[in-house]
Amino acid sequence: MDYKNIIIKIRRIVRSINIESKKIQKDYGVSIPQILCLEYLKNSPNYQATQKNIRDHLKLNSSTVTGIIGRLEKRGMLARLPKSGDKRVTTITLTSIGDELLQNTPDLLQQRLAIKLKKIPENDLVKISESLELLVEMLEIENIDASPLLTAEDVIKEE
Secondary structure, three states: OEEEEHHHHHHHHHHHHHHHHHHHHHHOOOOHHHHHHHHHHHHHHOOOOOOHHHHHHOOOOOHHHHHHHHHHHHOOEEEEEEEEEEEEEEEEEEEEEHHHHHHOOOOOOOHHHHHHHHHOOOOHHHHHHHHHHHHHHHHOOOOOOOOOOOOOHHHHHOO
């Protein structure tokens, strides 16, 4: 097998992530991390979570999560509510506008991939993981932080 085919396949994956990210932004006016934030709230008890819960789930730094929450709040998709009994803590809650957006957005690439990966036998998953780990080592990118999210924003920030 020609090594160029491997590079082309990697490029195809990266490009599809970029295309999806741009399409979601254009069609719905939100980023993929913003959608994932709203989905996390939708799946949380009472549609609420703390900023720390959201940060831990998305595996993003505090300032990035603060920006995501701020932009969604400006658009009325979520609200910050003071926690009863402790005004220093705010609870982030999904609004009906945010829920409506989620109902209209398509499943994301990573969601479709996760569904398909769950159907693969364990030994095949191990092979895929080992192959990807080898690529990470070959590219010498072991020390780069990575969120479990497939988004183009991280690529853009690094350039």
